[in-house]
Amino acid sequence: MSRAQQKEKTRRAIIDAAFAQLSPDKGFSSLSLREVAREAGIAPTSFYRHFADMDELGLTLVDEAGLMLRQLLRQARNRIEKNGSVIRTSIETFMEFVVGNSNVFRLLLRERSGTSAAFRRAVAREIQHFCAELADYLRKETACPDEYAQMQAEAMVTLVFHAGADALDASPETRVQITLRTILQLRWLAHGAAGYGRRPKD
Amino acid sequence: MSRAQQKEKTRRAIIDAAFAQLSPDKGFSSLSLREVAREAGIAPTSFYRHFADMDELGLTLVDEAGLMLRQLLRQARNRIEKNGSVIRTSIETFMEFVVGNSNVFRLLLRERSGTSAAFRRAVAREIQHFCAELADYLRKETACPDEYAQMQAEAMVTLVFHAGADALDASPETRVQITLRTILQLRWLAHGAAGYGRRPKD
DNA sequence: AAAATTAGCTTACAGTTGTAAGCTAAAAGT
DNA sequence: ACTTTTAGCTTACAACTGTAAGCTAATTTT
Structure with a gap:
């Protein structure tokens, strides 16, 4: 060799x-x-x-985790073409990833709010990629006005990530509940963002 | 003494x-x-x-942080009575807390996904209180159907917490953007959850 | 074939950590 | 007034940490 x-x-x-x-x-x-x-x-x-030090290794790990995240997105798109149900399919795909690669997901989850600013930025960048691709999709495929796509995508990713975090500590039965909850939450968001013209009283 | x-x-x-x-x-x-x-x-x-050990101290800190969180809620309610704009007032109150007590907020933020299961549970419990009070409010004051109030509250708290986390690393100008973004996201949720009858295609 | 580079090793050191053992002095209990 | 309790101290130790210095053997370069 x-x-x-x-x-x-x-x-x-x-x-x-x-x-x-x-x-x-x-x-x-x-x-x-x-x-x-x-x-x-x-x-x-x-x-x-x-x-050079552990930090350099850590950033490498975050990079690899981000790569897996993007692969996940492609996988989800494939499934959506066959299945049709966008929100449900996306969340289920994500949940499978979280459960099957919990160490990887946990790394992103923790370092997102960790003690190293460099790590936080690195994770934020990976998630940003994720959001941008989703926003693109929303602009093309939904009734959401272009200017709101990015913010809608961010809200969705936030909720899905949080659901993933909850799922880590949950029993398989509870995970089903979490998935259902998240599906509803995302539907509300989609519905709300589409009907943006008539705002509810705040 | x-x-x-x-x-x-x-x-x-x-x-x-x-x-x-x-x-x-x-x-x-x-x-x-x-x-x-x-x-x-x-x-x-x-x-x-x-x-007994550092863990015991840590749990005490989480308890104190949760206490401050609940005081925050009362403060927000007072402000809402005077101001009227529920969502905006709540978020602005929360943002002030985050910026003014960043150490306390960071503790909750980090230990929520930290390495100690006991800590995670403790933080989850504090946030749960927060959610429950908000859900109560939603049931009384909004068009959201009772059964969905809890899930809507959870989504809102998730988004607001995440906004707080973003604000920690952001410049004051960026914080304004984050606040605006979050206001929109919460309005979408409220709107979507109120008009739950007609579901958007998923 | 000779020279240079380098991945991985061994040894070594100074710093920090949690915590055990036992003392002291002051407050509380009787 | 005498005894018990206890908050805080000092000393001590074993475990672990990151990393510096320098060697070896094998690959690469010339």
């Missing part, structure tokens, strides 16, 4: 080790360089051959 | 020290017992005379 290949392999081992050590009880900030190195099967100091 | 009084005073010093050490760059989990004790002006081991 070439040197570059071997190095890439070790780099992946570090990244995978970090993801593996994330858990409901352990966030990125309570991960130690030595633990990660141990799990990756290298000496502590060898870590520095790949990342 | 009586013994009990002095003890209570020291206890407060510990709590205040903990709150004071929270910052944009430092969450509760990265607070050390020794640091807190140092700031409170006591020896590290004296901490144990007041709390």
Whole structure:
């Protein structure tokens, strides 16, 4: 194996080790360089051959998580073409992602309001991508006026993310409730944003 | 000063020290017992005379934060009686709280998705109170059908909390934008939930 | 074939952490 | 007045942290 290949392999081992050590009880900030190195099967100091510090590794993790998020969006679109029910299909797809990749989702969830401004920005950027694509879709496919599409998308993503967070701690039965709740909430938003002309009394 | 009084005073010093050490760059989990004790002006081991461990202190902080949240709600209600605009007044009141007590809000925000299940439950409980009171209000004062009030309240609180989180990292000008955005989002929700009968296509 | 680069190792150190053990002095209880 | 309780202290220790210094062996470059 070439040197570059071997190095890439070790780099992946570090990244995978970090993801593996994330858990409901352990966030990125309570991960130690030595633990990660141990799990990756290298000496502590060898870590520095790949990342300047833990922060650099963390940003890499966020990047990878964002990538998965965008793949998710494509997957949802495919399903929608077959199924038709936009809101329900989107939420169900998202919920499957959350449950199946809880470590990845938890990373985004926590670092979004974490202690590192750089991390917060990185997560915000990934979610922003997500929102922008959804806003595009809303502009094309719904009765929502163009200028409101972005804000509607942001509200929807916020609610869906929050639902995902709730689902993490919930039993499978409760998850169904959460999904139903979120479907309703998104329908209200869609309905409200479409009928923006007549505003309810505030 | 009586013994009990002095003890209570020291206890407060510990709590205040903990709150004071929270910052944009430092969450509760990265607070050390020794640091807190140092700031409170006591020896590290004296901490144990007041709390069994840091977790117990943390739960106390969450409790206090929840208390402030409920006071906030009362304050908002007073303002609404004078002002009339429910949604705008509520959000503006909340935003003032977030900016003026950013450490307190950040605690709730972070521990809501933090690494301790006990903390997450504690925060969820405080927010639940908040939601329940809002749902009550919605049932009495709006066109929203009773059965949907709770879910509408949850959506609203989610959006407002998220707006608060965004505001933490934002410039004062951006905060105005965030406030406007959130007002719109909440109006859509109210409108949508009121006109639930005619559902938009999903 | 010789020289340069480098991924990973071992050893080492200084700093911080939580907390156990036991003392002191002052308040509270009798 | 005497005893008990206890808030806070000092000292101590073992565990863990990040990372600096320098070696080795294998790949890459020349």
